[in-house]
Amino acid sequence: MFLQQFFSRNISPPITDAxxxxxxxxxxxxxxxxxxxISSNNNHHHHSKQFLIINRLNSYCLLSEERRLQRKINQKIEHELRKEKRMARRNLKLLLLGTGESGKSTFIRQMRIxxxxxxxxxxxxxxxxxxxHQNLLTTILTINHAMQLLNIGYEDPEIDNDLKKSLASTYNYNYVETWRQWLNNANRNFTTKDDDDDDHDDQTIHRLQSLRSYQLIIQMVQNRLPSNLYSLFDRFWNDLGVRQCVQKRNEYDLLDSSTYYMERLNEILDDSYVPSVQDILHVRISTNGINEYNFEIDSVNFMLVDVGGQRTERRKWIHCFESVTTIIYIVALSEFDQIFCEPIVAAGFGGDWSHRYSNDNHQDGINNWQKPVNKLAESKALFKTIITSRWFRDTSIVLFLNKFDLFEEKMLNGPNRLEDFFPDYKHFKQTKLSNNVVEMAVDFILQMFFKQNPEQFRRHVVYTHFTCATDTDNIKIVFQAVKDTIMEQLLSKEIQIF
Ligand SMILES: Nc1nc2c(ncn2[C@@H]2O[C@H](COP(=O)(O)OP(=O)(O)OP(=O)(O)O)[C@@H](O)[C@H]2O)c(=O)[nH]1
Ligand SMILES: [Mg+2]
Known part of the structure; x- marks a missing residue:
């Protein structure tokens, strides 16, 4: 409901100093x-014969000047023709950008729906x-590991052991073998006890956890998890220690889909489970490379380009920067209390914690691989890079403030406050009369993003929408509005077509 309220006011361009x-x-x-x-001479031509003589004397110079002008006009005509042609074909390229896990691919899934x-x-x-099922297992292993790191005990201490035992027996042979191979490849000095398989499994799992590499065990879930894991997973999820650990989820990297799936364990682990569309919208699959999707809507061809948003993926972005009609930049609002946790950060999980909530780290540039940064601050810095890029001088920009549902939940019931991560919010709040915490907080974040659009770049009209990418009705309305804006801009020639 709140989303709709916001939605109705957000289409007006807040920064319109274009x-x-x-x-x-x-x-x-x-x-x-x-x-x-030429133009000034023509002017005088009618008034002065004398000037005409001078004009003739200068004819050589004028001719080349004229030619230059002519060429310019020709170029302009050609440009217009190309534009018309493209308009006639109605091909529009929309580029989805944003940091990892912001919701780009979820938006594409909505387009498909x-x-x-x-x-x-x-x-x-x-x-x-x-x-x-991989998301489910990632959730369990991540929480299990985080409990050790945050020093939180299980209410039922048997759970930890049961988890190790049952996962080891489920993934016994392949898993241990793959793990060994990985260790050999990585040239690690790893000695195993070959005599006792049970010990072997425990040891392997222990190392797996301590290295925070769940990828191998997760790759083992080629098909589905056995349904007999249900009672154990259910016990796990209802354990008070686990609940406590989930409350502190901003201190480690838990999937956003975790709660959604864990609350539906019963269905999801059932042998006859068929995912619902909602289940599909919640799945986390990180994108690699550049993926193009073509949709025809009202006889307009939309080419949507989805890229991987994680740091290692961003170096590939430049390959799709050509001929972009509109950029849809997606920010996950709910990330305000989360740290940026890519491999180098994850490996040193206990690392330099003094920086973990700093939102100034982006000043070091987005290529800084060392320090953990606040995720929202990272997204803000990336937005600035995009909006000030020469590539997008003539591109229209749409900003999606996404994960509104998670954000609202965090603001109303979460353990963390926005001002603890963005101290300026304290002052901002005092200047507002509203009692609506969510409204104030999104206003603040919006202002923060608008400030990334410096004076000299204000030709960019930034259209904003509050979104929930997992909500089909919301995305339907938002995309309709985006489409209308783009078409209006095209007709009034505010934006370039290539
Ligand atoms: N609750 C909720 N979950 C969301 C929303 N948007 C995205 N998600 C979830 O967030 C996770 C990440 O979304 P993706 O679409 O994979 O993110 P991405 O931007 O494509 O990430 P990369 O491919 O790594 O760049 C998925 O589990 C989505 O279901 C939202 O508005 N609300
Ligand atoms: Mg993606």
Whole structure:
């Protein structure tokens, strides 16, 4: 409900200082032509014969000047023709950008649902079972490991052991073998006891956890988890220690889908489980490389480009920067209390904690691989890089403030306060009369992002929407609005078509 309330007011461009003359190539060229010797000479031509003589003397110079002007006009005509042609074909390229886990691919899934009857068949949905089960197992292993690190005990101390035993027996042979191979490849000095398989499994799991490398065991979930894990997983999820650990989820890297799946364990681990569309929208699969999706909507071809948002993926972005009509930049609002945790940070989990909540680290540049940073601050810095990039001088920008549902929940019931991570919020709050905490907080975050759009770049009108990428109705309305804005901009030639 709150989302709808916000939605209705957000389409007006909050930063509209777009200076029409600024950086408008067409207009600046016509301005030039007024100072041009040709135009001024023509002016005088009617008034002075004397000037005509001088004019003839200068004819060589004028001709080349004229040619230059002519060429400019030709170029302009060609540009317009290309534009018209593209308009006629109605091909629009929309680039989805944002940090890892912000919700880009979820948005693409929504497009498939809304415009292509996506995931309607059981067969299509069944393809997601193993991914959902992998998310489930990642959740359990992550919490289990975080409990050690945060020094939180299980209410039922047997759970830890039962978990190790049952996972080891489920993934016994393949898993141990793959693990050994990985260790050999990594040239680690690893000695194993070959005589006792049980010990062997325990030892392997222990090392697996201590290295925070769940990838191997997770890759073992090729198909689905056995349904007999249900009672153990259910015990785990209801354990008071686990609940406490989940409350502190901002101190480690827990999937956003964790709670959603754990609350549906019963269905998800059932042998006859068929994922629902909602289950598919919640699955976390990180994107590698650049993926293009084409949709035809009202006889307009939309090419949506989805990229991987994690740091290691961002170096590939430049390959899709050409001919972009609109950028949709996605921010996860709910990340305000989370730390940025990519491998180098994860490996040194206990590392330099003094920086973990700092939101100034982005000043070191987004290429800083060492210090853990606040996730929202990281996204803000990336937004600035994008909005000030020469690549996107003529690209329209749409900002999605996503994960509104999680954000609202955190603001109303979460253990952390926005001002603990963004101290400026304290002052901001005092200047507001509203009692609505969520409204104030999103206003603050919005202002923070707008400030990334410096004066000289204010030709960019930034359109904003509050979104929940897992909510199909919301995305349907938002995308309709985005589409209308783009079409309006195209017709009024506010934005470039290439
Ligand atoms: N509750 C909730 N979950 C969301 C929302 N948007 C995305 N998610 C979840 O957040 C996780 C990450 O979403 P993705 O779409 O994979 O993020 P991404 O931006 O594509 O990430 P990369 O591919 O790594 O760049 C998934 O589990 C989504 O289901 C939202 O608005 N609300
Ligand atoms: Mg993705």
């Amino acid at each position: 200076d029409d003359n600024d950086n408008n190539d067409d207009r600046s060229s016509s301005l030039h032509s007024q100072d041009n010797p 809304i415009h292509e009857h996506g995931y309607e068949t059981v067969a299509e949905r069944m393809e997601y079972v193993s991914k959902i």
